[in-house]
Amino acid sequence: VDALVVNPGTRGGVEFVRDHPEPSPAAGELTVRVELAGICSTDLEIARGYMDFGGVPGHEFVGTVVAGSDALQGKRVVGEINCVCSACDMCRAGLGTHCRNRTVLGIAGRDGAFAQYLTLPEGNCHVVPDEVGDRQAVFVEPLAAAVQVVKQHPVDADTRVAVVGVGRLGALIAQVLALRGCRLEAIDRSPRALAFAEQRGIRTVHADEVVPQADHDLVVESTGSPAGLDLALRLVRPRGTIVLKSTYAGAAEINLAPIVVNEIRLVGNRCGPFPDALELLRAGQVEVEGLISGEYPLERGVEAFAAAANPQNVKILLRPGPAS
């Protein structure tokens, strides 16, 4: 099948191939024809060697079930990316996303969505309501990750919140926080990112004009850069919380003293609930169309990755197209 592949060890980006082996579903798995897939920062990191992943990257997708379930045959689905054993200590503790033996779609041990077909356990898949188009549904995975911030860190009208970096994932996080109602600021350098947030009624501050006062209860770091974390450490109040959303390949230089002196909580936060994200899109409460910078056929995947790495762009989509 047509696919983009990453070769481990080379760190040389992605390559388009026409003869990648078609994924074969295990018992209980569906085969899904990928209609549309999104490139996220993690994919860019994976192409640079993060996770030492080899195979087909991609974990944001909407597709059509073509095999594996009579009930779901022909249905449009999105899919949770962690494929779990249901037996380890984490699974038994209800922390399936941390399963010790998991594979992760397009990230660890399992070919992903930048191909004509993928396989996923039936239990991972969620049917997409008719009201939610493909170009919205492809955002369900990152939007679920955004929802996870407020799941782990509930906010109320008095909570002072800053989102540092509202370009891509941060634009979803800021929208979810705004819906909850809190004293929210979106911080970025990009005029486009700031304008998008403002159009959504979110108060914005240009990163160069921030005067950190250590007075935010909650700061979400979604820039993926050490400079973003450094700013977050100066924005958060003593005993406040910084949520880390971005994965970095490699080490960052961090001054840890403020964490200790100000007794700050730095909390990593990853995957979230798909049903919540689907409902937000169905109800039209989160805007994603304005975040799409381009749609490429799979054979132009190398170009699409370059576009996704360009800070002028936001979300770049890939459309595998029908089997040839």
Add this chain to the structure above:
Amino acid sequence: VDALVVNPGTRGGVEFVRDHPEPSPAAGELTVRVELAGICSTDLEIARGYMDFGGVPGHEFVGTVVAGSDALQGKRVVGEINCVCSACDMCRAGLGTHCRNRTVLGIAGRDGAFAQYLTLPEGNCHVVPDEVGDRQAVFVEPLAAAVQVVKQHPVDADTRVAVVGVGRLGALIAQVLALRGCRLEAIDRSPRALAFAEQRGIRTVHADEVVPQADHDLVVESTGSPAGLDLALRLVRPRGTIVLKSTYAGAAEINLAPIVVNEIRLVGNRCGPFPDALELLRAGQVEVEGLISGEYPLERGVEAFAAAANPQNVKILLRPGPAS
């Protein structure tokens, strides 16, 4: 008065002087004759330039009240180190240790304990019970900081806990955790540190023999080194907690990806409750005598700092001696 001083900007360690100005108490402050003071890692960092502090360092002490309160005159006291405004948002929120306008004994804006006399607000001082000798009482400040770990992170019999680094502060933290009853491991390289923990009935593992399995609910990082944090990140389970106790001067190279992927909480933790620490010492539940590696008169302070920086030693005490 006799004092050790740090000159800001020089990063050249401490200097013994005979003519340091005697501290003058503000309204509501006591003047305390320092009987015994302890050198901790923060003092070593301060001598290297941490906090850009200038003046007399030292914040672990036991002393005798010589002026400022008829009721406390002649009493032995220990003292909390944060001197607060009681008016800022942090003070009003009950977070006095994070007062926006605080001075901190021997750390920020206030001369400390490596001198014949110091001043502190009366409200900061706690009378030392007769059963607690000077060589125990001088540990109240770090022991309170150790107690703060279990205050912020309660443990029970099932909680899997590792303390990484049980040399100095870690030796107190491990004892406090052991008293609470939990599945505790103390990890260090030093045979002396490991032997001390074992004598206290604590299970130990040599740092070179640890096989990290990401299965600890709580890991306390008290080595003060990036390698300690790196090990902590491999010991802690997904969604587990790492408590950072050590302040570092300067930046550390940290790989942040595991924090996000495993949704780890990294929490800074600083000062703690003095009454709890005094009670633990009074009841004989925490052993500190075995942690004392030497006692120096103040005029040999430079030598004492060198001894404190020697990893063979644990706690080095300074005895200012009477006014000359």
